[in-house]
Amino acid sequence: MAEALAAGRPQTAGLDRTGLLCLSGSVLFLSSGWPLTKLAIEHGTAPLWFAESRAGFSALVTFVLVAASGRLRLPRRGDLPALFAVGGLQTGLFFVFSHIAVGFVQAGRTAVLANTTTYFVVPLSLIVLHERIPPRRWLAALLGVAGVAVLMGPWSIDWNSPGVLVGHLFLLLAGLAFAIAIVVVRAAPPRSAMFCLLPWCFAIASLVVLPLLLIEAPGGSLGRDAVSWSGILYVGLLAGPLGTWGIVEATMRLPTVVSSVGFLATPAVGLILSNLILGEPLTPDLLGGSALILGGVALAALPARR
Secondary structure, three states: OHHHHHHOOOOEEOOOHHHHHHHHHHHHHHHHHHHHHHHHHHOOOOHHHHHHHHHHHHHHHHHHHHHHOOOOOOOOHHHHHHHHHHHHHHHHHHHHHHHHHOOOOOHHHHHHHOOOHHHHHHHHHHHHHOOOOOHHHHHHHHHHHHHHHHHHOHHHOOOOOHHHHHHHHHHHHHHHHHHHHHHHHHHOOOOOOHHHHHHHHHHHHHHHHHHHHHHHOOOOOOOOOHHHHHHHHHHHHHHHHHHHHHHHHHHHHOOHHHHHHHHOHHHHHHHHHHHHHHOOOOOHHHHHHHHHHHHHHHHHHOOEEO
8 A cells, every 4th residue: 555655646866965964064164264265365374375274284184083083094096086186176276276366356256256166067967977967957057057147246347457357267267176076076986985085185285286385475474363373274174174075975975966056055155254254245146146046056956756
């Protein structure tokens, strides 16, 4: 009887709950890092020095945590694609591009453009992963992209300012690097637990940032006041490690479009926090864009009917 009743009504295929929890946690941690990053840079921290300190502190804290758990091992051969994708692209190049850009662009808008992975993930998932994307998730992606376009506010940007143009270009490159990393991790998930690989990922990121720092900002500094160091320590010791771990776990557990659309909630939350912490205005375009993004996230996360 139970089987007959079940057969007579639609069923739902739910998403992985742990993946959704990891996605939510990464959004909260990473969005809270943007206004503090902006504050640290405004108080004298050089952008590339902030990126290097973030990677270095994150490597240190994750090495200690993994070693304390008794699981510190050298990565295996099957871990290498994900290791270099997360360490070199998602963390290293993303840090470089986004932290340079934050010196030219408002923290809220930086959080928006640095997380435009959906622009690149949808075509890459179709071409490389051959993933089937249901119409509902196409609509979710379009809502998210529309929200980013509204939040970006191209009509309010001074396109004659070279610094603004460079900043926005670097943010798009950050989104592209992040998107490629997502696709690589989906195509070749690591053999080891991602928690055990995080120290090596952050170490690779530190090595990616270091040469650029020595070339572009050898005389820079980490800032000399409590505001600078509070941002550096919060992002490096807490938000960076936990946010990155949540991102990679969500990427492996959720469909590519769901995770990439979900990451778009980061700028929406980042805008609200930038308003509360930095006093950046919440204009109608920011509110409307955030509503579109959150609508897309909700639509992507709905269970599919089968």
